[in-house]
Amino acid sequence: MEISLSDRTWVEKNVIKNGDMLLYGNLPDEMESLPSEHLWQEFRRIGELYLGAGQSRTRLIHALVDELIETLTARDRRYGYPPPYCHKGCGNCCHEVVYCTSEEAGGIREYCSAEGIFLDYEKLRRQLEYVECDSSLDHTGVTTWNDQHIDGQSCIFLHKTEKTCTIWPVRPLVCRVHLAEETSVHCTPHNGVENPQARGINYIELSFILTVVFTIHRDSIKKTMGRLLLLESKI
Numbered sequence: 696m697e698i699s700l701s702d703r704t705w706v707e708k709n710v711i712k713n714g715d716m717l718l719y720g721n722l723p724d725e726m727e728s729l730p731s732e733h734l735w736q737e738f739r740r741i742g743e744l745y746l747g748a749g750q751s752r753t754r755l756i757h758a759l760v761d762e763l764i765e766t767l768t769a770r771d772r773r774y775g776y777p778p779p780y781c782h783k784g785c786g787n788c789c790h791e792v793v794y795c796t797s798e799e800a801g802g803i804r805e806y807c808s809a810e811g812i813f814l815d816y817e818k819l820r821r822q823l824e825y826v827e828c829d830s831s832l833d834h835t836g837v838t839t840w841n842d843q844h845i846d847g848q849s850c851i852f853l854h855k856t857e858k859t860c861t862i863w864p865v866r867p868l869v870c871r872v873h874l875a876e877e878t879s880v881h882c883t884p885h886n887g888v889e890n891p892q893a894r895g896i897n898y899i900e901l902s903f904i905l906t907v908v909f910t911i912h913r914d915s916i917k918k919t920m921g922r923l924l925l926l927e928s929k930i
Contacts, residue, residue: 702735710742710910717909717916720872720902741907753798756908760871760901767898768874779874779896780882786858787883788873790848792826792840795867796908797915800923803852806865815851816928819921822847826919832926833917838887851921867920868908872901 700708710716716738718726726734748755768778781788795803807814827837840848849855852862860866874896875882881892909916915923 702732702739706735706738706742709746710738710907714910714913717906717913718902719905719909720899721897722899722902722906725899725902737903738907741904742911745908745911753796753802756904757865757868757871760868760904763900763904764871764874764898767900777876780877780879781874784858785879786849786853787879788870788875789850789853789858789860790845790883792834792838792887793850793867793920794834794869794916795920795923796912797923798912799865799867800915800920800927802865803862803867803920804924804927806862812852812861814924814928816925818847818851819925822921823919823925826921828918828922832922834919834922836887841886868905872898872905 744759745752745756772778804814806812822840822843825839825843827835829835850860852860852866854861860870876894876896878892878894881890882895884890884893918926
């Protein structure tokens with residue numbers, strides 16, 4: 696007879712394994728007010744959903760996050776909260792270091808190949824000169840990103856004139872959940888330090904999802920999107 700694992704044991708065995716939980720967003724603070732059984736149940740629910748989706752898991756989790764954001768922002772509007780400032784043509788958050796999983800990076804490369812989108816490897820290499828990494832090529836958190844010219848800081852997938860994302864359907868999770876409230880001037884950090892005037896919208900439902908996915912992909916998530924694209928490149 697199959698023995699049922701407790702939620703915490705399941706998460707430790709299938710998600711955390713031999714590392715630590717990479718908590719995302721405000722989850723470290725909010726965990727103190729949440730029942731521990733709820734935390735482990737939610738981590739397990741997401742983990743089973745993601746790991747059970749096989750090769751479709753990245754597409755599934757992207758669709759789930761997009762749908763969840765629509766639901767949550769619609770709920771906020773009903774209660775009178777302002778919608779996210781984020782809109783087509785802003786591009787403020789497209790001038791930061793971007794993280795993604797190795798699977799997301801692979802999907803981006805496939806999409807660029809299919810759509811004929813140019814991958815500017817030289818710009819990726821230049822940008823990585825402003826990102827401190829350890830011997831495992833993981834970003835240490837130290838960056839001089841904003842010491843570059845403004846053009847050098849921009850994502851290689853940001854359209855130069857329209858200020859839109861050229862890989863929108865396959866953009867990473869971090870790009871999907873980065874929501875700002877009335878922060879057209881202050882939402883971009885400076886050399887990794889968040890502007891104290893920034894007002895971000897943090898949904899705990901999204902933090903749960905990214906915590907599980909990032910923990911599963913701990914070996915790639917800290918390498919940055921640029922590093923992952925370069926590692927997969929033969930150029």
